[in-house]
Amino acid sequence: MEKKGQHKDETFLQHPIFLFIVLLFGFVMTDPFQIGPVGGIEFRPVKHDIAPYKEVMASWPKDNRSRLGDGKLEFVNEVFGPESLEFDSLGRGPYTGLADGRVVRWMGEDIGWETFAIVTSNWSEKLCARGVDSTTSKQWKHEKWCGRPLGLRFNKESGDLYIADAYYGLLTVGPAGGLATPLATQVEGKQILFANDLDIHKNGSIFFTDTSKKYNRVNHFFILLEGEATGRLLRYDPPTKTTHVVLDGLAFPNGVQLSLDQTFLLFTETSKCRLMKYWLEGPRTGTTELVAHLPGFPDNVRINEKGQFWVAIDCCRTPAEEVLSHNPWMRSIYFRLPIKLSILARIMGMKMYTVISLFNEEGEILEVLEDRKGVVMKLVSEVREVQGKLWIGTVAHNHIATLPYP
Ligand SMILES: *[C@@H]1O[C@H](CO)[C@@H](O)[C@H](O)[C@H]1NC(C)=O
Ligand SMILES: *[C@@H]1O[C@H](CO)[C@@H](O)[C@H](O)[C@H]1NC(C)=O
Ligand SMILES: *[C@@H]1O[C@H](CO)[C@@H](O)[C@H](O)[C@H]1NC(C)=O
Helix, strand or coil: CHHHHHHHHHHHHCCHHHHHHHHHHHHHCCCCCCCCCCCCCCCCCCCCCCCCHHHHHHHCCCCCCCHHHHCEEECCCCCCCCCCEECCCCCCCCEEECCCCEEEEECCCCCCEEEEEECCCCCCHHHHCCHHHHCCCCCCCCHHHHCCEEEEEECCCCCCEEEEECCCEEEEECCCCEECEEEECEECCEECCCEEEEEECCCCCEEEEECCCCCCCCCHHHHHHHCCCCEEEEEEECCCCEEEEEEEEECCEEEEEECCCCCEEEEEECCCCEEEEEECCCCCCCCEEEEEECCCEEEEEEECCCCCEEEEEEECCCHHHHHHHHCHHHHHHHCCCCCCHHHHHHHCCCCCEEEEEEECCCCCEEEEEEECCCCCCCCCCEEEEECCEEEEECCCCCCEEEEECC
16 A cells, blocks of 8 residues: 555656755755765766757667566576676686675586685675675675776686776786786876776777766766766776876766777766767777767677677666756755655656667667566666577676577
């Protein structure tokens, strides 16, 4: 009974007008005790430069059969927040980075999951690996210490694994695993605050994202709320051991993927709900262009054998969210209301479900798979297509989803 009433309220609250009244009310009682989500932090919303909600949703293909709902949840409560999934040159895996700071790998039914690498000598089993007590939601106090490996890629020739860790920057570890060696922790004399994903160029250079200069991973939600754009695409060159800024001023840069011929790379800008292209060769070298506006907030991009790109998208944008995104002053009040962030997000109609989408090199949408009811997955972070199967990672939950494909 109570649940039903609650649901009705939420739908009602999604009306921009009502939202406005809530905000006016907010003027009167703007979190004087700093217990709202942004209490105590310097929160300065800026205008999001984001494509109109209606336009994007109208042209976005729907998966009426909600085919992602047919996916299978595997390794439930064996892996905690497996964001990125990778396989080595022997086909072993998946390897994945967990909320407890470890990179683990699946060695088959007999052996199960084994620890492959850690990113810092700070890591200890006692502090970091507390089983279901070190999941993404519970690890916020410890991850700065234990590490949080997000992006994973093997160099297929050397067998070395490269890791983008949210706290320890860009690292690498040999084929036997162990303690990873830092490659890039600073750029232009300042600490890299939030390394997120990477890809390896055939010449050895590593392109990776640094999501924000202002907020770290635990506080990533503020990047979305504020609309701040201090993220970067960076490049590490092994011969000189130097790190360079390739692009600056990005809004939550997240996944990175080189194209098959390496003439360009794709990256996602999560706050702006879009997929971007950066040219590395040809007449447009050094320029950036839009590939697609997306219906929700994208995470990683991964290529398949045909050179097509899977994008993991957390859904979806809502009309109320759009009003807020165009009016920073509203956000500034709204998120100072002395109400928990999860409730504020729900009021905005941000029910979580999942969309994954396949693009070709020209940016055409080849496939859209949805799990509309959020049965199998609520937060996707990466899709890997390997030999007739999709492997789907999630930064927030404790499982990996799989789906036969095509
Ligand atoms: C899916 O449903 C929508 C609205 O219900 C409809 O407009 C669209 O044509 C359907 N798409 C397919 C592929 O069936
Ligand atoms: C241990 O963690 C602290 C806190 O994040 C950090 O400042 C320090 O550099 C870490 N030490 C090593 C060896 O990684
Ligand atoms: C590798 O190629 C990229 C893209 O053209 C370039 O930016 C980078 O400097 C190259 N790295 C090396 C080590 O030559």
